[in-house]
Amino acid sequence: MKPCRSMLYIPGDSPGMIQHAPVFGADSILLDLEDAVALTEKDAARKMVACYLKDYDFKDLIVTVRINGADTDFFDDDLNEIIPCAPAAIRIPKCNGPADVVAADKKIEEIEKANSIPVGKVRIHAMIETAVGVENAFLIASSCPRVQALTLGGQDLTADMGVKKTKEGWELFYARSRVVVAARAAGVDVYDTVWADISDKEGLL
Numbered sequence: 001m002k003p004c005r006s007m008l009y010i011p012g013d014s015p016g017m018i019q020h021a022p023v024f025g026a027d028s029i030l031l032d033l034e035d036a037v038a039l040t041e042k043d044a045a046r047k048m049v050a051c052y053l054k055d056y057d058f059k060d061l062i063v064t065v066r067i068n069g070a071d072t073d074f075f076d077d078d079l080n081e082i083i084p085c086a087p088a089a090i091r092i093p094k095c096n097g098p099a100d101v102v103a104a105d106k107k108i109e110e111i112e113k114a115n116s117i118p119v120g121k122v123r124i125h126a127m128i129e130t131a132v133g134v135e136n137a138f139l140i141a142s143s144c145p146r147v148q149a150l151t152l153g154g155q156d157l158t159a160d161m162g163v164k165k166t167k168e169g170w171e172l173f174y175a176r177s178r179v180v181v182a183a184r185a186a187g188v189d190v191y192d193t194v195w196a197d198i199s200d201k202e203g204l205l
Contacts, residue, residue, distance in 0.1 A: 003027060005027050006026045008021065008026040009032055010031055013038075013044060018048075018056070019056070021058065028088075030066055031049045031053075031087075032065075033045055033049060033066060033078055033082075034067065034069070046081050046082070050081050050084075050085050053065075053082070063087045063088055064087060064091055065089075065090055067082065067092065070092070070100060079107055079111060083122055084111065086121055086122055088122075088123065089123040089125050089148055090125070091125040091151065092124060094153075095127055096130055097136045097139060098144075101124060101147060102143055105144045108146065122146075123146055123148035123149075125147075125149045126143075127150075127151050128157070129152075129156035129157050129160065131161055134174075137178055137183070138185055141188050142185075147188055149188050150186075151191035152172070152190075152191070154172050155193070
């Protein structure tokens with residue numbers, strides 16, 4: 001299987017950026033329907049991403065879609081529109097415990113069966129974005145076979161803890177370590193929080 005050493009985040013409502021995704025040299029891309037898309041553009045972005053998944057040649061890129069959380073009005077629509085397109089994985093925000101993942105897994109399985117997609121083909125990346133999620137990281141990672149990876153959401157986690165997110169990132173040191181250990185123990189992959197300062201290329205590298 002192709003290694004996934006780098007992931008490029010792309011707003012789901014940016015066709016130009018989506019079309020140019022294969023030229024940047026990343027191993028994978030994430031088409032974002034959550035934070036990168038305004039509330040008024042959610043429906044249009046969802047349909048756009050679905051169209052690209054069906055018709056666009058992403059070359060050898062691994063394509064993941066970050067959907068909106070289960071606590072939003074967009075969650076079910078995102079699943080119903082995106083799962084039939086069979087991306088490599090769905091990234092689910094704010095997974096606080098195994099029940100969040102199991103509930104999503106059941107919905108994804110229903111959609112896979114309805115669309116003649118092999119059950120389990122679309123994997124889950126569970127986002128750890130709260131203190132509760134950090135404490136439950138291993139339970140989340142081992143909650144169902146569909147989980148392929150844990151990923152740390154540093155912006156929301158620092159907000160949840162009431163601390164300032166710094167460039168050095170020491171405030172995330174414990175959470176990073178905890179999530180990495182949990183992922184290793186569960187036998188799944190792990191992704192760090194996104195690098196948001198696009199002007200600092202040295203920091204990214």
